[in-house]
Amino acid sequence: MYHHQNGSLERRAQASNGDIATNNVVTVISNSNPITTRLLGSPRSDHMPDNYEDLPLDFNPLVFTSLERHLPPHVINLSKDVKAHYMSNILLRYLPHSERTRMQKQKEYRQKIILNYPVDHFERWVHETKFRIMRPNTMNQYGAVLDDFGLENMLDKLMNDFIRPLAGVFFSEIGGSTLDSHHGFVVEYGTNRDVDLGFHVDDAEVTLNICLGTQFSGGELFFRGVRCDEHVNTETQTGEIFDYSHVPGHAVLHSGRHRHGARPTISGNRINLILWCRSSAFREIKKYQREFPNWCGECRRKKKERERVSIAATKEELLKRELKSAS
Missing domain, CATH: 2.60.120.620 (q2cbj1_9rhob like domain)
Structure with a gap:
């Protein structure tokens, strides 16, 4: 875990990407905030996560829905906005600075297009x-x-x-x-x-x-x-x-x-x-197609109806022959 002392962060143990994995808990420290952010190593299978598609997010909403099952008990029942912010801080931790800058530029550019070049x-x-x-x-x-x-x-x-x-x-x-x-x-x-x-x-x-x-x-x-x-x-x-x-x-x-x-x-x-x-x-x-196309619903229905009538007529004819031979 990281320890905050005299305004600096001292690393006591190191895992990949600067994160700690102990006792089934993953610990992540935000560079801008010394408060520890933790995720459970094993997901809570009995938890029903929220749908995040209605929030303005920098990542795919499905990522948040999946990640929510790993939230610690003191966070998992908070509002959707709070949970989204909590998980965003964790996800941003894994992005290189250049990628974070690129995402921000794209976001600003999209907003510029929306504000300045609409159809109206x-x-x-x-x-x-x-x-x-x-x-x-x-x-x-x-x-x-x-x-x-x-x-x-x-x-x-x-x-x-x-x-x-x-x-x-x-x-x-x-x-x-x-x-x-x-x-x-x-x-x-x-x-x-x-x-x-x-x-x-x-x-x-x-x-x-x-x-x-x-x-x-x-x-x-x-x-x-x-x-x-x-x-x-x-x-x-x-x-x-x-x-x-x-x-x-x-x-x-x-x-x-x-x-x-x-x-x-x-x-x-x-x-x-x-x-x-x-x-x-x-x-x-x-232009050269003669038969009914298979992609037309009505053509398929009529084709099945013709097949049904043909099969019924064949069965009737066979039955007549059997009756005739039996007599």
Whole structure:
């Protein structure tokens, strides 16, 4: 343990990274605070940790949820904010000074972007200059195409390095691994903006929908099954009903042919970044496709129904033959 004497810290025993591990207790000393911070070496399996996703943290919230089980008895039942601060001090102890500086710079830069370059500034500039811009699509009256901000290269990298690897796993049957173009835009909902979004499918193979904020209620997405062009207006089956509530900073990745819409934003303002990702190879293949696609829910249902009818007819025919031969 470290001992504080005459304003200095004297090291009595040393473990890796400057920490002490004795009697199933890990001791960490903050450089800026001589007060000892301790964690239990063995987690408390009977403790239900808090969810830290709603706090502004420098580390992944899941790290705090996992680490909470190691908190000492005098800390574990304190408020979530206090526990988060306690654990942050421990985690920061393990970061090199250069990494801590980099994190702080990134945090300041993100805040600068949020304060100085929001979409409403762009809208205000458009209104004041009477500049004509291309709206995101035919359904949204507010928002902007991100290419107008010079973000095309950034979106290329987002699609190639992040979306395509995921889409290749989860949406391989609709060209997820061959995405080669995109249409990115920001949309706004709320006071003096669009209120909701009607039922539709996207002009995309795969769509990324990121909620940027800000404070709002309502605006839930509702999904009602994947459909091909021929069956886009067919009824929704029970197992196809799914609703999703937006959380700022969270994203949804879904098939562009997944029918969906957005319920009214009741209060506040909601801003979402949408990226439609397309595959020219998949679209070319679709032109020559004769059979019903397996990714369409209605096509699969009809195919199963045809198989059921065919099997029933075969069984009936076999039964007739057996009865005839028996007589």
